[in-house]
Amino acid sequence: MRRIHASDLRPFVAELVSGLDASEDVAETVAESLVEADLRGHGSHGSIRMGTSYLEMIETGEIHPRATPELEPLSGVTAQVDGNGQYGQVVGRRAVEAGIELTEDRDVAMVGVRDASHLGRIGEWAERAAEAGRCFAAFVNTGGTDPLVTPPGSADRLFSTNPLAFGVPSFGALPHPIVLDMATSQVAHGKVTKRAVENRPLPEGWVVDEAGEIVTDSDEYEEAGRGALMPLGGLTSGHKGFGLAMIAELFAGIVGDHPVTGQGGGEWVNNGAMFVFADPDGFSNEAANRERVEALAGMIRDAEGPDAVPMGPSAKGDRARIPGEPEHETREKRLAEGIPFHEETLELLADVAREVDAEAAIPDSFGV
Structure with a gap:
């Protein structure tokens, strides 16, 4: 290392x-x-x-x-961005800029995204929106390309990891925005790929094959195509992750005017998305919102953390953290x-x- x-x-x-x-x-x-x-x-x-x-x-x-991403205004509060296959990091930034601009004079806005190749870390778009003072939500699909995830009771690769991301400003109560970035599968595919590159096994519960066997060999999943990622909740409550994936597919497809799984196909990811923006000032005020964040953060930090109650094998640390806090602290440490x-x-x-x-x-x- x-x-x-x-x-x-x-x-x-x-x-x-x-x-x-x-x-x-x-x-x-x-x-x-x-x-x-x-x-x-x-x-x-x-x-x-x-x-x-x-x-x-x-x-x-x-x-x-x-390529040049194209912005098409649809109404005073809606727009679509056609990425034209440009890097998703460029397309995502343009979509966030559009949403922030649309909410300068209005309280809410929605931006659809299509043909964005790979939008990268969706949490980045939540961070950017929240740092600009907006509440943010993202629902993402891949237009049917790069299927990786199975519905409950199957081992067929039918869905993408259909990420969701949410961002909320902390209104001065925290040194970072509150950001939740998650796949609707047990884990983001990139984490499996990274383990394959590093010759590391997969934790149990991420991948299942058609025989019902849990796959822990990252290379077998990546190179041999064995098994499929399970939906969030795994064998216990995977119907919940599957339901979220369906909603992400449809929101992204409808608002982005982008295909959904079952309509398209291909080896590589091609993201569509629905980005939602809200200006908190249109609904409350900064002082009241700061008190809300302070109350929630204080409650979480004051919660008991007995050793007998585990966080689970995929969690980072031994205590619940405010979404966005681990990333903020990790960034500070790694910069140094x-x-x-x-x-x-x-x-x-x-x-x-x-x-x-x-x-x-x-x-x-x-x-x-």
């Missing part, structure tokens, strides 16, 4: 994106988003993507690095100490650099 400072990583990732025929502005935007994911502890949606998916998506035409990377990930990124004639940009700290 090596630690790479963001100041070294960001220009390197930008060189990779530039080497794949993107403009300087696009390269800097994509690099910023990917490194922010690394900083916040979500490496599955960070720089590793340049080696696990984006390189091949460029080569096969699923990402169009020279560097971002930890497995050697396998650094080798993968170095290979991408060699392929796009950017070997000279590989930071010395990679040690490759």
Whole structure:
């Protein structure tokens, strides 16, 4: 494990994106988003993507690095963004900017997104909206491409991980916005891919095969196609995750004017989404909202945490945390100490650099 400072990583990732025929502005935007994911502890949606998916998506035409996302206003409070296959980090930023603009003079707005390739870490869009003072909700699908998740009682890969994200400003009560970013499957697919790159097994309960066996070999899932990700809730209450996935499919498809699973198909992800924005000032006032956040945060922090009551194998830490708090703290720590990377990930990124004639940009700290 090596630690790479963001100041070294960001220009390197930008060189990779530039080497794949993107403009300087696009390269800097994509690099910023990917490194922010690394900083916040979500490496599955960070720089590793340049080696696990984006390189091949460029080569096969699923990402169009020279495309321009198009904004189409529909009414005073609605709009759609057609990403035209540009990097999702560019498309998502344009959609959030549009929603913030629409709520400057109105209390609510909705923006549909289609043909966005991979929107990246959906929590980024919640963070950006909340930091601009808006409440935010996102429902995402992949237009039928890259199916990974099974409905309850099956092992067929029919759904995507259909992420949901929500953001709420903290109104000065916390040093970060309140952000929930989650898949409607047991886990985001990127976390499985990352484990495969790092030669690590999967926790029990993530993947099931047609024989009802739990799959823990990450390579068998990724390379051999064995099994499917279970919906959120797994074997106990997977019908709930499945229901949320259905809603995300339809919201994203309808508002984004984008296909749903069953209509399309393809190897690589192509996100559609529904982004919802609300200006809290139109419904309450900052002082009252700060009191609400303070009360909730205080209650959570004061809750008893007996050792006999476990958090569960997938939780981070041994106490409930305010959504967005772990990412904020992780970012502060990694800005100071560097971002930890497995050697396998650094080798993968170095290979991408060699392929796009950017070997000279590989930071010395990679040690490759």
